[in-house]
Amino acid sequence: MKELKILAIIVVLVLIGYWGIEPLAHSIMHKHVEEAIKKYNLPDFKFSDLDPLPSGVKGNAEAGKETVKAFCVSCHSLKKEGINAPMPSQAAAQSFGVVPPDLSNIGGILDEKYLYNFLKNPQKATENPKFSMPALGLNDQQIMDIVAYLKSIAKKNITGEDVVKEGCVRCHSIKYQKISAVSPADTMKKYLGKVPPDLSVIYKAKGEEYLDAFINKPQAIIPGTGMPRVGLSQEAQEKALAYLDEISDPHKEQRQKVGLLVLAYLAVMVGLTFAWKKKIWKNIH
Ligand code: HEC
């Protein structure tokens, strides 16, 4: 009986430690993060602070193609149409701080409402007043045409790896995957105030809840940060997080399997020990 009581006390203590102390420590250490998540209801895939899509304006992909050729390819490549970057990377990075991303698949990863707002006012949508793409003075019809066009040419079935490569790698490296940031560190440091951190194990370091909020609205989590709001759609962000999870811990599945085996082994040993003890005590009594 005594052993059972001790066992019960240990179990209770472990449970308190697991469910009581860990979240408590978490909420103390990440108080401002928890507060920001609540205040802005993050991740906010409705992009509640931005303007709604203009009602009654329907985008025309054909017209959008012409508008993109007129307004965008002076800075961006558009490989899908065989249009290469107008400037060498180094020169582009010197001018803009980063190399402008290729536009072929961007319509498949950014949220539509975000993209509309971004093309109207890049600084406001990214929440980065220094964002180096200028507002181009496009009207709602032109913008919705571009949005329709960019969505129409984007690769279908975009993967998490695609999302990260198209949306993040102009700034971030992922060294364990042998991916280097497209833009040079020195121009990014000048432009963004910091060299963006490597993303190889960021999922392990920061955790899903944090990343889900930070990527969706960086300024809410780190006020004044140089990282722009990228505006990933919900689907794209979920895929990106799954990818970052997978690469940050490639042996997770294997480890979980081994963990189960160890638990089963321990259970068998406990049973055997118990039987053995009973047998010995039976003779003594
Ligand atoms: C004067 C150069 C210039 C022009 C013209 C320009 N862009 Fe950009 N664009 C940039 C730069 C530079 C960036 C990256 C800035 C950064 O990441 O800080 C960018 C980023 C973007 C992004 C990524 C946004 C995000 O949330 O990550 C999209 C989408 C985009 N541009 C679309 C367009 C479209 C569509 C046009 C034409 C209507 C256009 N751009 C015209 C320079 C330009």
Ligand code: HEC
């Ligand atoms: C225009 C460049 C740029 C782009 C594009 C960009 N980032 Fe960042 N990112 C930064 C910078 C700069 C920082 C450092 C922020 C700081 O510490 O203030 C950063 C920091 C981060 C951090 C670390 C946050 C922390 O708490 O330390 C994560 C995670 C991250 N970015 C993820 C992403 C993901 C995922 C994408 C693509 C969806 C992305 N970033 C796109 C520039 C960028």
